[in-house]
Amino acid sequence: MLQTTHKGLSGTALKTIALVLMLMDHIHYFFEFTGCIPEWFSMLARLSAPLFLFCTVEGFAHTHDRKRYFFRIWCIGAGMAAVQFFMIYAKAFRRGMAFTRRTRSSRILFCSV
Numbered sequence: 001m002l003q004t005t006h007k008g009l010s011g012t013a014l015k016t017i018a019l020v021l022m023l024m025d026h027i028h029y030f031f032e033f034t035g036c037i038p039e040w041f042s043m044l045a046r047l048s049a050p051l052f053l054f055c056t057v058e059g060f061a062h063t064h065d066r067k068r069y070f071f072r073i074w075c076i077g078a079g080m081a082a083v084q085f086f087m088i089y090a091k092a093f094r095r096g097m098a099f100t101r102r103t104r105s106s107r108i109l110f111c112s113v
Contacts, residue, residue, distance in 0.1 A: 011055055018051035 025045030063069040
């Protein structure tokens with residue numbers, strides 16, 4: 001019996017890498033005011049969107065019900081838009097909201113002084 005070996009990363013591995021990169025971007029976005037988060041967090045994290053898009057297109061190409069898949073992706077997008085709308089107009093979860101000013105205590109909390 002012939003066995004084929006698959007080279008490369010699986011879809012789950014790609015999604016996990018993209019998730020970690022996106023988390024790095026969010027950490028940089030929310031805590032860059034402390035001065036402890038390096039800029040390369042954001043630069044490296046910009047790879048997460050193309051990875052997620054690639055996984056979405058691959059899923060669309062390999063699904064058996066494209067209408068249902070498209071509807072699920074549309075619902076997820078609509079849900080994210082609703083959350084973003086709430087965050088913008090309710091002024092919730094603003095950047096740097098936990099610390100209204102840059103203090104020594106915030107630097108101690110986020111940096112190893």
